[in-house]
Amino acid sequence: MTKEEVLVKMQEIFRETFNDTSLVITEDTNAEDIDEWDSFNHINLVASIEKAFDIKFALGELQTLENVGDMITLMITSKL
Amino acid sequence: MLFSTFVFILGFLPVVFLGYFILNKKKLLIASKVWLIFSSLFFYSWWNIAYLPLILASVLFNFILTNSMLHVKASSVMNKKVLLLIGIIFNVGLLVYFKYMDFFISNVNALTDSEIALLHLALPLGISFYTLQQIAFIVDSYEGLVKKKNFLDYTLFVVFFPQLIAGPIVHYKEVMPQFESIKNKIFNYNNIALGMFIFSIGLFKKIVIADTFSIWVHQGFDVAYTLSFFDAWIASLSYTFQLYFDFSGYSDMAIGIALLFNIALPQNFNSPLKATGMIDYWKRWHITLTQFITAYIYTPIVRSFVPLTFHKAMFATLLVFLISGMWHGAGWTFIFWGFLHGISVVINHYWQKKVKIKMPQYLAWFITFQFLNFGNVFFRATDFDRAISILQSMVDYHHILVSDYLIRRMRYWGYSVEKLDGYSAAHSFVDVDAVLMIVLGFIIALGFKNSTQLQQAFSTMKRVSIRWYLWSILLMSLSFMVMSFQTTTEFLYFNF
């Protein structure tokens, strides 16, 4: 998958998790940009992403993810 | 060995530094690694060589275990998951045995009226830290994050002396690439200058500030029979400052020393006493521990609760703080301290999520600081009774015991005070020094840039200004002078 394809799919997941159909995300989007993106929704978000892409994030990886771009890079290089 | 001794600063450190870079220059890269490992073990054994076999066995066992994970088949009985379990049980088991056995036994004795003998095991140095560091490694290995490694690299990662005894807790992938990098094999003036600079700050914090507070802490928590109102506040505030300056000073020294070897250790403190909320506090205090607990304890727990609700997350938070409390010490006061912090973080989350009123910053800071100070009484007191007694003295407005010193002062000012109704003269250790020092503590902790910010500023400077130079030699020389006055010191987090 390309970065753009991943991004599009991610956007769907974000919209669903945060219950906002007009939400737009870019590679720079991080927790500060979205009000609802607190540590609890983060866990749910990650779980949804894992389910949707059929991947698993390692515990050791989770804390290094600063923004959407980091997540996508990680997913593309090691999982997809 | 302690960082804040002459034998370390003037003896051990220069020798290890020279040895490392001379060996590197001669391109004897394996030898230089062995040199670092050997020096680190020497550093560790200086206290008591009896614990050396244990740490070596732990390193060896964990290395073999994680190595097997690379080769094992998913279908066999001894698959990765089983190895993971064995690894965790082994490491946690070792920690539990040395640290908590007597605690369990004494509780069993109390509950069932039995008389099982206590083991009286002394805690091996740094076991709480190297255990956590290796558990993180085992989990990372299990999840496939660790690609290649050899025995020397792994050993160096665990025993590297700046962070061996009291952190910062590091990840393999943070540290090993730095050791591998060829650039880092040549000594770097920028790093050495920066390292010395940070080390002098850390040393000053520990020797001049924290050790001064330790006098009143010892008086208030260990020695005094009853405390007056002023004594209790002096003792508790002194401890809050001692804990901060001692531990953050230690971390500063660790970071500074590692920089001499071109290794950047992660930040461990970020002005925690400036925190305006308990969630904020734990992002600023013992940062590497918070990160470890969040990644390897909290996350697995909440992942198993998916879909995650707010209340389930709060439950997990509380649980994790209880565990943290236990990690800090084998005693009910520590567990209670963990409980207090857990509850307060939960309340903070509630406030943030449900109560939409934003608290003024000063009020938020004040409440947070008071809470921290209160909680620290449990952290330091030797038992519950002592903690409660000190807290009582802190709030016991009606029975302010007036010290002899105050009575004399009042007489001098014309107020004849033999006995005031309801009060009685009590021995007090309150003096002007203590109050001044506490004021100074507030000024330094709240008013100045913290060492990480200073580090940033120093490293971006092309040339060091005279002002910065003079400050750093002042801090260093004052520390040396005070070191020459001192006889014994206490490193607080050393019992971990």
Add this chain to the structure above:
Amino acid sequence: MHKKSYIYFFIIGTFLLVMLLPLFNYTVDRWRVLHSDYEHHYAGHMCNKTFLKTKYVIAHPKAYDTLLMGSSNGGYMDSTKISSHTYNMKYNFGLLAIHLQNLKTMLKQGVKIQNLWVGINDYIIWKDPKDYENSFERRPYKATILEDMKTYIFYLFRKPDITDWYLWRGRYRLVTADIITHPHPHTEAKKREDAHFKIPKKWKKHMKDIAPSLLRYDDTSYRIDAAIAEIKALKALCEKHHIHLTLFMYPAYYKNYILYNQSKIETFKRKLASVMPFYDFYRLNHRAYDAMKWQDGMHFAYSTGDFIINSIKQHKALVSVANIEAHLEEIKYEAKESLAHQEGMYMFHNSIDVPSKHIVFDLQKQYVYYKNSPGFTLKEKNATLVMDVKTYDTSMVLAPIATHYQKVFMSVDITSSQKTLLRLYYKDNPKDEYHESRRFLYRLKKGRNSLNIAIPSRYVNNGLRLNLVDDKDIYTIHKCMMYE
């Protein structure tokens, strides 16, 4: 500066700044040790006499035939009266253990003497020499290179205090003095003594009113066997080097004597007599009471010093195994008698027998009169009384008691769980009111306290007011009796 220069300047700068500390301490050299200064000391501040004197004697190994060792009391002995080549080794709080160490050092460095006079104090049985090893005023001189280095570091890297600042600023000048080079007789002390004795009446009143100086004595831990071991070692050392050893015990002013546990002193003297004969001036004879024989509460006058030297030369007051028991009996009797006739009101240790056993008052039997006082209650419990104090009014007014002798002795034995005060109020005339100016005060410590108080009869005749304690608490009174 560049980062590279920073590194070098950091090391150099720190080193230079740190060196300011030993530089300062060396310049001030409060105890004159670093300069080995035999000739000066700061006005009003004592130098490290034991260090300097030992070093001085070693520098003049054949100049003296006799050494006089002891504590500050030894200063008021004129060593020229012992012999023309006597050196007075005394220093404040001179303990035998340290003198012994100094002697060993001196002999090892080739000092030759024929006689050694050693004076010991009552506090030899409880003061621990270890308390003085690491004090700046009394760190002894040891002539090895390693010890020299340790001493230098000890003094150069110590924490300066405000006094050092004053000395550096010249508030106190360095004065030339001969206390190291010619320690006999101590001219300043002689001047002081003459000034005190100018008006005998004034001096006598002064000595009558002064407080005892107990030097933190608390009657709990003793080191009698250790002291005896030190003396044995001293004796052996002298025998080995063919030095004639003269051992004597200084006299004490009565106010201090009566507060010491004399039964412990007796044990010590007994053991000492079996080791070697010694001269015993430590007793409650007229010298202990005569103000004109004392420079102050701790130091005897030069006349007493002369008396000691003469007595020793004439072998008077010599005690040995043969006469120790008789001697101790004599002293005990003398103490009792002198107490019975001594004026004034004072406290004394319960190891000294009360002169008489005729009971004139016993609280255990008469507590019913006080048991429901407004401020406290008294209850009987086994053979003791329990006093529960509720307010600060702890007064018990005792009825006037007729007596036949000059003195009445009160014995109190009370256990307290905190520090508090015992007060005894007395009246000169029956119609007087009790007043703070007519009060005897004693500080009770936490735990068990037992004391004896000698009270002039007329106060007992006029009725005493007794405030046994001063704080709200519960106390156990084991004994409160008066004898005459």
